[in-house]
Amino acid sequence: MTATAPTRRPARTAGRLRWSLRLERRLEVPRWLPVATTVGAVVAALVISGIVLWIAGGDPIAIFVHIARSSFGSLGVLSDTLVKATPLILTGLACALAFRMRLWNIGAEGQFLMGAWGASAVVLIPIVPAGAPSIVTIPVMMVAGMAAGAAYGAIPGLLKAVRGVNEIIVTLMLNYIAFLWLSYWVFGPWSEGGFQLSRPFPPEAWLPRLSDAAEAVPAFAGLTVHLGLVFGLVAAVLVRFFLFRSRRGYEVRLIGDSPRAARYAGIDVTRNTVLVFAMSGALAGLAGMSEVAGVVHRLQQAISPGYGFTAIIVAYIAKLHPYGVVVASIAFGALILAGREIQPSGIPAMIQGIILFSLIASEVFLRYRILFERRDA
Amino acid sequence: MSDAPTDPRPLAVEMRGIVKRFPRVVANDGVDFELRIGEVHALLGENGAGKSTLMNVLDGLYRPDAGEIRVFGRPVEFRSPRDAIAAGLGMVHQHFALVPTQTVTENVLLGLPRPRFRLDAGRYDDEIADLARRHGLAVDPRARVWQLSVGEQQRVEILKMLYRGARVLILDEPTAVLAPQEAADLFRTLRSMVADGTSVVFISHKLAEVARIADRVTVMRRGKVAAAGIPIAETTTAGLAHLMVGHDVLETIERTQRSAGPVVLSMRDVEAEGDRGRPALRGITLEVHSGETLGVAGVAGNGQSELAQVLTGLRRCSAGSITVNGVETSSRSPRQAIGQRVAHVPEDRTGVGTAPNLSVADNLIMKSYRDAPLARRWTIDSGAVRRFANRLRETYAIAAPSVETEARLLSGGNLQRLILAREIATQPRLMVAVQPTRGLDVGAIATVHRLLLDQRAAGAATILISEDLDEVLAVADRVAVMYEGRLVGLFDAEDADVAEIGLLMTGGGAPTAGTPVSAPGVP
Numbered sequence: 001m002t003a004t005a006p007t008r009r010p011a012r013t014a015g016r017l018r019w020s021l022r023l024e025r026r027l028e029v030p031r032w033l034p035v036a037t038t039v040g041a042v043v044a045a046l047v048i049s050g051i052v053l054w055i056a057g058g059d060p061i062a063i064f065v066h067i068a069r070s071s072f073g074s075l076g077v078l079s080d081t082l083v084k085a086t087p088l089i090l091t092g093l094a095c096a097l098a099f100r101m102r103l104w105n106i107g108a109e110g111q112f113l114m115g116a117w118g119a120s121a122v123v124l125i126p127i128v129p130a131g132a133p134s135i136v137t138i139p140v141m142m143v144a145g146m147a148a149g150a151a152y153g154a155i156p157g158l159l160k161a162v163r164g165v166n167e168i169i170v171t172l173m174l175n176y177i178a179f180l181w182l183s184y185w186v187f188g189p190w191s192e193g194g195f196q197l198s199r200p201f202p203p204e205a206w207l208p209r210l211s212d213a214a215e216a217v218p219a220f221a222g223l224t225v226h227l228g229l230v231f232g233l234v235a236a237v238l239v240r241f242f243l244f245r246s247r248r249g250y251e252v253r254l255i256g257d258s259p260r261a262a263r264y265a266g267i268d269v270t271r272n273t274v275l276v277f278a279m280s281g282a283l284a285g286l287a288g289m290s291e292v293a294g295v296v297h298r299l300q301q302a303i304s305p306g307y308g309f310t311a312i313i314v315a316y317i318a319k320l321h322p323y324g325v326v327v328a329s330i331a332f333g334a335l336i337l338a339g340r341e342i343q344p345s346g347i348p349a350m351i352q353g354i355i356l357f358s359l360i361a362s363e364v365f366l367r368y369r370i371l372f373e374r375r376d377a
Numbered sequence: 378m379s380d381a382p383t384d385p386r387p388l389a390v391e392m393r394g395i396v397k398r399f400p401r402v403v404a405n406d407g408v409d410f411e412l413r414i415g416e417v418h419a420l421l422g423e424n425g426a427g428k429s430t431l432m433n434v435l436d437g438l439y440r441p442d443a444g445e446i447r448v449f450g451r452p453v454e455f456r457s458p459r460d461a462i463a464a465g466l467g468m469v470h471q472h473f474a475l476v477p478t479q480t481v482t483e484n485v486l487l488g489l490p491r492p493r494f495r496l497d498a499g500r501y502d503d504e505i506a507d508l509a510r511r512h513g514l515a516v517d518p519r520a521r522v523w524q525l526s527v528g529e530q531q532r533v534e535i536l537k538m539l540y541r542g543a544r545v546l547i548l549d550e551p552t553a554v555l556a557p558q559e560a561a562d563l564f565r566t567l568r569s570m571v572a573d574g575t576s577v578v579f580i581s582h583k584l585a586e587v588a589r590i591a592d593r594v595t596v597m598r599r600g601k602v603a604a605a606g607i608p609i610a611e612t613t614t615a616g617l618a619h620l621m622v623g624h625d626v627l628e629t630i631e632r633t634q635r636s637a638g639p640v641v642l643s644m645r646d647v648e649a650e651g652d653r654g655r656p657a658l659r660g661i662t663l664e665v666h667s668g669e670t671l672g673v674a675g676v677a678g679n680g681q682s683e684l685a686q687v688l689t690g691l692r693r694c695s696a697g698s699i700t701v702n703g704v705e706t707s708s709r710s711p712r713q714a715i716g717q718r719v720a721h722v723p724e725d726r727t728g729v730g731t732a733p734n735l736s737v738a739d740n741l742i743m744k745s746y747r748d749a750p751l752a753r754r755w756t757i758d759s760g761a762v763r764r765f766a767n768r769l770r771e772t773y774a775i776a777a778p779s780v781e782t783e784a785r786l787l788s789g790g791n792l793q794r795l796i797l798a799r800e801i802a803t804q805p806r807l808m809v810a811v812q813p814t815r816g817l818d819v820g821a822i823a824t825v826h827r828l829l830l831d832q833r834a835a836g837a838a839t840i841l842i843s844e845d846l847d848e849v850l851a852v853a854d855r856v857a858v859m860y861e862g863r864l865v866g867l868f869d870a871e872d873a874d875v876a877e878i879g880l881l882m883t884g885g886g887a888p889t890a891g892t893p894v895s896a897p898g899v900p
C-alpha cells in the first residue's frame with residue numbers, strides 16, 4: 001500500500017528532501033504475515049551472521065553449506081540432528097503450553113533434570129527389580145520422569161496460584177536447585193568410583209534405537225535416533241489436541257488471552273495454573289527421561305547443554321504452536337550439531353542469538369505497517 | 378462545496394477531499410470539513426462513521442492518503458500532534474494521556490521546552506490557575522491527577538491544549554465519561570471559550586447534546602459526509618438521526634404490558650466492600666420479578682458495578698442474603714452463578730466481556746462450552762461449536778467475516794451483539810446488564826434494547842444498570858436510584874419524576890440515612 005504524498009509538493013530544494021519512516025498500527029493481521037515475518041527474520045539473521053563470519057575472516061557461504069551438510073547431508077547426520085531435536089521438542093512443548101496461559105515457565109531446564117533424575121532412580125535405587133524386561137522398565141521410567149518433572153513444575157504453579165509469587169523468579173531459581181540436587185546424587189550415592197556419573201543402565205532400560213533393527217534393515221546401521229523422538233511427536237499431537245479440542249485447553253487459551261474474561265466465564269484460574277505448570281513440568285521431565293534412557297544410558301552431571309533454555313527460544317519461534325515446535329526444534333538441533341563442527345562455542349551461540357533477536361524485532365511488522373514517506377523538510 | 382458566503386466569520390480549519398484508507402476499509406472517502414472561527418461545530422455519526430479518523434488526520438496522528446488541509450488559511454501538512462499544536466490545534470482524546478502521580482501543573486508542563494531545568498512550581502501554578510479561571514475550568518493546579526474525578530481530568534487535558542496556545546479544540550466524545558452535571562459544566566466552558574474566539578470541534582453520536590451545544594453540525598455516514606455544516610437551528614432530532622443511520626429510527630421503544638411473575642431475585646440487606654476495602658454496598662434490599670426490568674440509575678461509582686459483581690458471583694458479600702429462584706446464593710462463584718442461569722452483560726466489553734485475541738466462535742462459547750451439545754465429556758466438539766457460533770452470528774446479525782475472526786476486530790456494536798447473543802443463549806432467569814449501550818450508535822442501541830425487552834417478554838428478570846437516565850426510563854418497569862452504595866429511591870418508571878431522580882442521583886435527595894427503601898410489591 002502506498003502512502004500517497006500529500007497534494008502539495010513544492011519544487012525540490014537541494015538537500016532538503018528527506019525520506020522518513022513512519023509506523024502505523026495495524027488493525028488486522030493477514031494470515032500469511034506471521035509465517036512470512038518468521039521466515040524473513042530467519043533469513044535476515046543468516047545474512048547478519050554471514051556478515052559477522054565474513055568480518056571474522058570466514059567464508060559465510062562455505063560455512064552455511066558446511067552446516068547444512070553436517071546436519072542434513074546424510075542419513076547418519078540427519079539421525080544425529082533428530083537426536084538433538086528430541087529433547088528440544090519435549091521441552092519446547094513444555095514452554096509453549098505454559099506460555100499459552102502466560103505462565104512464564106523458564107524452569108524447563110530444572111524440570112528436565114528432575115525428570116532425568118526420576119527416571120534414573122527407577123534403575124539405580126532400584127524401583128524395578130534388576131533384570132526386569134524393557135516392557136516394564138521403560139514405562140515405569142517414563143512415569144517416574146514425568147511425575148518428577150510434574151511435581152517440580154507444580155511448585156511454582158502452587159506458589160503463583162495460592163500466594164501470587166512471581167513464577168519467573170521461582171522457576172529460574174529452581175533450576176539451580178535441580179542442578180545441585182542432581183550433582184548430589186551423581187557425586188554421592190550413585191557415583192561410580194568417585195566420578196560424577198552413575199553406573200551405566202542395563203540394556204533393558206535403554207530406549208530402542210533404529211540401529212537395533214540393523215540386522216533386518218541394513219540401512220539402519222549406526223542410526224542413533226531413538227524412541228524419544230516418537231514421544232516428542234506424539235506429545236506434539238496431544239498438546240495440539242489438548243489446546244484446541246479439549247475443554248481444559250479452551251480454558252487455558254481463554255485465561256492466556258484475558259484472565260478477567262476467564263474469571264467472568266466461571267473458570268477456576270487457580271486450579272488451571274497448577275495444572276498447566278504440572279503438565280509443562282511433566283513434558284520437560286519426559287525429555288529428561290528420554291535423554292538418559294535414549295542417549296547417555298546413565299545419569300551424569302552434564303546431561304543438558306541448556307535444552308530447557310533453548311526451549312524458550314524454540315517455543316517463541318514456533319509462535320507457541322505445537323507443530324511449529326517440532327520444526328523449530330529440528331532447526332535448532334541441526335544448529336547444535338553442526339555448530340560443534342565449526343567451533344566448540346561462540347559462532348553457533350551467536351547465530352542462535354541473532355535468530356532470536358531477529359524474531360523479536362520482526363514482531364514490529366505484525367503490529368505496525370511501515371510507511372516510507374518522502375517529505376520536503 | 379457548501380460555503381456560505383453570507384457568513385462573515387473566516388475559516389479556522391478547512392479540509393478538502395480527505396481520503397484515509399485502512400486495510401479493507403476506507404475510513405474517510407473524500408471528506409470535506411470546515412470550521413469557522415468562534416463556533417462549536419459538531420461532528421455527528423455512528424460508531425465507525427469516520428469521525429475520529431478525520432479528526433486524527435487533522436491532528437497529525439494519521440497522514441491522509443489524499444486531500445488538503447488549511448488551518449487559518451495556510452496549507453499545512455502535520456507529521457505529528459506536535460506540529461498540530463504549533464499551528465494552534467489541540468485534540469482531547471477519549472482516553473486521557475495524564476501522569477496520575479504528578480500534579481496538574483506538572484502534567485500541563487510535561488513535554489514543553491520550558492521550564493528547562495528547575496521547575497518553579499509556584500509560578501506556574503499561579504499561571505495555570507489563572508488560565509483555568511479565565512475559561513471556567515475549575516481545577517486545583519496543585520492536586521495530583523489520581524485525586525481528580527474524570528471530569529476534572531478532562532479539564533486538565535483541555536488546559537494542556539489551551540496552555541500550548543490552542544485556538545482550535547477537538548474534543549472526541551467528551552461527554553462519554555461525564556456525569557450529567559459535569560457535562561453541563563463542560564458545555565458552559567465551551568460556550569465561554571467560543572465567545573473568546575476559540576473554535577471547537579465536538580465529536581459525538583448523541584443527538585440531544587449536539588442540539589444543545591453546537592452551532593453547526595456535519596453528519597458523517599460510512600466515511601462520507603451526509604450533511605455538511607448545517608446550522609443547528611435548521612435541523613430536527615429526527616432529521617439528524619435519519620442522516621446518521623440512513624433510515625428512520627424509532628426513538629420510542631415499543632413496550633408490551635408488564636406481565637410480572639414470581640420473584641426471581643431477592644436481596645436483603647446486602648453489604649459488600651469495594652476494591653479499596655471501603656464499603657461499596659450498604660444494605661441493599663430489593664426484589665425483581667420474572668418478566669420485569671428493574672433499572673438502576675446513578676452517577677458512576679456509587680456502587681452499581683459492585684452490585685452487578687455481587688449478583689454474578691464476581692464479588693463476595695460481606696453481609697446480607699441474596700436468593701435467586703429461592704436458592705441462597707450470597708457467597709458463590711461466577712461458575713455457580715452461570716449454573717443458576719444468571720447472565721451478565723459486563724461494563725467492560727473488551728476487558729471482561731470478551732477475549733480480544735480469540736475468535737468470535739471461542740468468545741461465543743464462553744458460557745456454554747461445558748455443556749452438551751458443545752462438550753463431549755472433556756473435549757469440545759468443534760463441529761458443534763461452528764454450528765452454534767454460525768447460528769448465533771446469523772440470528773444476532775454479528776457483522777464478522779467469519780466466526781474465526783478475532784473478536785478485537787469487531788466494532789463496539791458488534792461486540793455487544795456477540796456478548797448479548799452468548800448470554801441470551803444460556804436462557805437466563807436473571808439478566809444483569811451494565812451500561813449495555815455505552816458508546817454504541819443509534820442503530821446498535823435500538824438492537825440492544827430490543828434484545829433486553831425480548832428477554833423480559835420471555836420471562837427473565839432483568840437488572841439494567843445505566844448512567845443514562847433516559848435509557849433507564851425508556852426500558853425499565855421500575856427505577857431504583859443508587860447513591861453512595863444505598864438505594865435512595867424506587868419508582869415506577871411510568872410516573873417517575875426525572876427532576877426528583879436527578880436530585881437523588883446527585884445526593885440532593887436527603888437520603889433517609891441507613892434505611893433502605895423497601896421494594897413495593899408489584900401489582
